[in-house]
Structures are given as C-alpha cells and as structure tokens.
Amino acid sequence: MNNLKEKKILLIISGGISAYKSLELIRILKKQSVEIKAILTKSAKEFITPLSVASLTQNRVYEDLFDPSNEAEMDHISLSRWCDVIIIVPATANTISKLSQGNAEDLASTIVLASDKNIILAPAMNVRMWTHKATQENIKKLKDFGYEFIGPEIGDMACGEFGEGKMSEPLTIFNHLNNFFSKKTLNVKNQLKAIVTAGPTKEYIDPVRFITNKSSGKQGFEIAKSLSKRGINTTLISGPTNLDAPKNVKLIKVETADEMYSEVKNKLPFHIAVCTAAVSDFKIINKKKDKIKKDEKINLELENNIDILSYLSGHNSKRPKLVIGFAAETKDLIKNAKLKIEKKHCDWIVTNDVSRSDIGFDSEFNEVSIIYKNKFEKTDFFSKRSKSEIAEEITNKIIENFVN
Numbered sequence: 001m002n003n004l005k006e007k008k009i010l011l012i013i014s015g016g017i018s019a020y021k022s023l024e025l026i027r028i029l030k031k032q033s034v035e036i037k038a039i040l041t042k043s044a045k046e047f048i049t050p051l052s053v054a055s056l057t058q059n060r061v062y063e064d065l066f067d068p069s070n071e072a073e074m075d076h077i078s079l080s081r082w083c084d085v086i087i088i089v090p091a092t093a094n095t096i097s098k099l100s101q102g103n104a105e106d107l108a109s110t111i112v113l114a115s116d117k118n119i120i121l122a123p124a125m126n127v128r129m130w131t132h133k134a135t136q137e138n139i140k141k142l143k144d145f146g147y148e149f150i151g152p153e154i155g156d157m158a159c160g161e162f163g164e165g166k167m168s169e170p171l172t173i174f175n176h177l178n179n180f181f182s183k184k185t186l187n188v189k190n191q192l193k194a195i196v197t198a199g200p201t202k203e204y205i206d207p208v209r210f211i212t213n214k215s216s217g218k219q220g221f222e223i224a225k226s227l228s229k230r231g232i233n234t235t236l237i238s239g240p241t242n243l244d245a246p247k248n249v250k251l252i253k254v255e256t257a258d259e260m261y262s263e264v265k266n267k268l269p270f271h272i273a274v275c276t277a278a279v280s281d282f283k284i285i286n287k288k289k290d291k292i293k294k295d296e297k298i299n300l301e302l303e304n305n306i307d308i309l310s311y312l313s314g315h316n317s318k319r320p321k322l323v324i325g326f327a328a329e330t331k332d333l334i335k336n337a338k339l340k341i342e343k344k345h346c347d348w349i350v351t352n353d354v355s356r357s358d359i360g361f362d363s364e365f366n367e368v369s370i371i372y373k374n375k376f377e378k379t380d381f382f383s384k385r386s387k388s389e390i391a392e393e394i395t396n397k398i399i400e401n402f403v404n
C-alpha cells in the first residue's frame with residue numbers, strides 16, 4: 001500500500017560519495033506522488049549538482065542559510081514546518097556530528113535544530129569512520145533525541161574497503177518511509193471507534209418460527225476484520241450467522257432488529273458506523289407465546305422496525321462522524337442509492353446488485369459502488385473481487401476520510 005501519496009518530504013543531502021543514490025530515491029518517491037524539497041550541503045554539491053536535484057524533485061533546491069531569495073519565498077523555519085518528515089540521505093559523519101552537538105551553522109543543521117518533525121537519517125561512510133567511538137557516541141545521542149536510522153549496512157565500500165557503513169539502497173529507504181507513514185496514520189486511527197452491524201435479523205412469529213432473509217453477514221464480518229487490522233477499535237453487532245468472530249473484534253450476537261437497535265444505541269458514542277446488516281423492515285405485532293398449531297387460523301400483523309441507519313444519521317448529540325449504509329438493490333443501483341442517502345441522511349451508501357448470483361448474498365465475492373453525500377458525481381466503483389478485498393477498499397476510504 002502506498003502510504004506516501006502526497007506526503008511532503010524535506011530531503012537533506014550531505015556530502016558523501018553515496019549522494020548520487022539520493023537521486024534514485026527522489027525518482028522512486030516522485031513515482032509515488034510525494035512532494036520533495038531538497039537541501040544540499042556545501043560538500044554535497046561536490047558530488048551531485050543542484051540542477052539534477054531540481055530537475056528530479058521539480059522544485060527549487062535550497063543551499064545557503066543566508067540567501068535573500070530563500071527568506072523571501074519560504075524562510076528557513078517555514079521550510080522545517082512545511083514537511084511531514086525530514087530525511088538525511090546520505091548522512092555523513094560530519095553532519096551526524098554537527099547534529100549531535102545541536103549546531104546551527106548552515107541551512108541543513110539550522111533547519112534540523114529548528115524542526116518539530118521526525119528526523120530520519122541514512123548514514124553512509126567508511127567503516128572506520130562509522131565504528132569510531134566519536135561517531136558511535138554521536139549516533140547514541142541522536143537516538144536519544146528520538147532520531148531514526150536506516151542502516152548503514154555491511155558491504156563493499158566505494159573506497160575499496162569492506163564493512164559496516166554502506167548506505168542502505170534507495171528501495172530500502174523508500175520501504176522504511178512507507179512503513180513510517182503507515183505507523184503514523186495508525187496512531188491517528190487508534191483513537192477511532194467503529195460499530196459494524198452485520199447479518200440478517202429474525203422476527204419471531206411464535207417461539208420456533210420466524211421471518212428472516214438471505215444475508216450471510218460475510219461482507220460485514222470482513223469489514224470489521226479489516227477495520228480492526230488497521231488499528232480501529234471495532235465492535236461487530238451481528239444477527240445469526242455461522243461465522244467466527246474476527247480477531248481483535250468484539251462480537252455481540254443478537255437475533256431481532258430490536259435487539260440490534262438497543263445494542264447499537266448502548267454503544268454510542270462512536271466515530272464510525274458501518275451498517276451492513278440486512279435488518280428486517282417489519283416485526284410481528286401479534287407474536288404468539290406458544291407454538292402455533294397446524295390447524296390454528298392466523299393473520300400476521302406487522303409493524304415497522306426502527307430504522308437503525310436513520311436513527312444514527314439523525315442523532316442530535318451523538319451522531320457518529322461517519323455513517324455508512326448498505327443498499328442491496330436489484331436494479332437502478334446508483335439512482336436508488338442516491339435516494340437512500342437523501343432519505344436516511346447518512347454520509348455514504350455502499351450499493352451492490354443482489355439479483356446477481358455470482359456476487360452479494362452468500363457469495364464469497366462482491367462488486368460495489370460507494371455514493372457520497374453532497375458529492376454524487378464522485379461515485380467510486382469496485383469491480384468484482386473477494387469480499388475481503390472489497391472490505392479493504394472500503395476501509396481505505398474510511399481511513400482517508402479521517403486522516404485527510
């Protein structure tokens with residue numbers, strides 16, 4: 001998964017022989033739609049040119065602390081505030097030493113000292129420089145400051161020696177950054193609470209007979225699993241199914257629509273409601289206490305169940321920030337979904353075609369569209385794939401909604 005899309009990275013390139021590898025890193029990051037601004041130290045310019053860096057980053061390159069055009073456009077403090085993270089690739093022994101002392105003698109060191117962002121370094125140097133006590137003490141200090149390190153690795157060096165000090169490859173640095181942002185977004189998500197409703201409900205006619213529907217609950221269980229995997233505190237309130245509780249998800253089993261409604265109500269407040277359950281629209285008013293005899297004459301009287309989706313969408317004080325409904329349709333999917341959003345006042349509707357036997361009810365597969373309130377033109381379509389993959393897509397959309 002690309003966690004780096006549209007992230008802002010401030011890349012500091014210091015003066016080591018591996019500086020050329022930072023160009024490859026820029027190329028990989030740009031492919032993932034990362035915005036990069038770069039600072040070259042004075043020594044870095046001996047190894048690569050600002051022109052190459054500017055061409056690849058498609059941004060101007062920053063070099064000097066005392067540059068009037070810098071200060072006019074974006075002063076040195078703003079540059080450190082602009083980014084989501086600062087990476088130093090390569091980090092020379094000299095730069096590491098300066099940062100460990102808290103020096104602010106050039107643009108790179110001043111910006112790092114002035115920054116409130118995470119700092120990640122990819123050191124690169126000769127094995128003896130790396131193993132020197134001075135460097136190791138500097139590294140320890142920087143780790144104490146909370147700076148992160150990628151590498152160095154053991155291998156052949158440009159100087160012909162072999163040992164620890166070789167800079168990690170650009171792809172390794174990229175993967176580290178990708179993980180860094182996935183951890184970061186997870187922290188945001190750890191604060192979120194979700195309720196997923198799933199499965200059918202049963203409306204009893206007598207103690208042994210009931211009205212129900214074909215919902216298997218699979219899609220809802222997969223969504224609960226996927227939300228929880230991504231760090232969201234998830235409770236699943238499910239009607240009768242033969243599915244096991246997903247790992248780390250609290251499963252509350254119910255039978256009737258009334259029970260489902262009261263469990264949902266008790267769980268308020270929460271941030272996200274995903275209402276996948278096929279809740280019975282009706283319940284039986286003249287439900288019999290004893291089993292109805294074969295020759296007994298009965299007329300079933302029905303009344304509407306409470307609409308859980310409308311209840312959540314219309315809650316005055318505890319409305320979840322995101323209320324998602326599901327619509328099982330047999331025709332005019334998008335049109336009906338838009339009508340449902342307007343009628344129920346939810347935020348999104350996920351709609352699927354239940355007339356097809358290859359997707360939907362009881363199938364392992366699904367094909368869905370997401371329709372968004374006030375953004376009818378922005379419908380997302382996810383073609384036929386496993387219910388767990390559909391769940392991942394919906395979860396991605398949910399997380400985007402909270403992270404952005």
Ligand SMILES: Cc1cc2nc3c(=O)[nH]c(=O)nc-3n(C[C@H](O)[C@H](O)[C@H](O)COP(=O)(O)O)c2cc1C
Binds near residue numbers: 014016093094
């Ligand atoms: C050819 C050459 C290669 C160098 N490679 C490295 C290196 O890989 N790592 C390192 O820490 N220093 C290396 N240096 C030394 C640095 O360029 C020097 O310490 C410089 O002051 C670093 O400045 P900076 O940290 O401000 O960029 C190299 C020097 C030369 C001449």
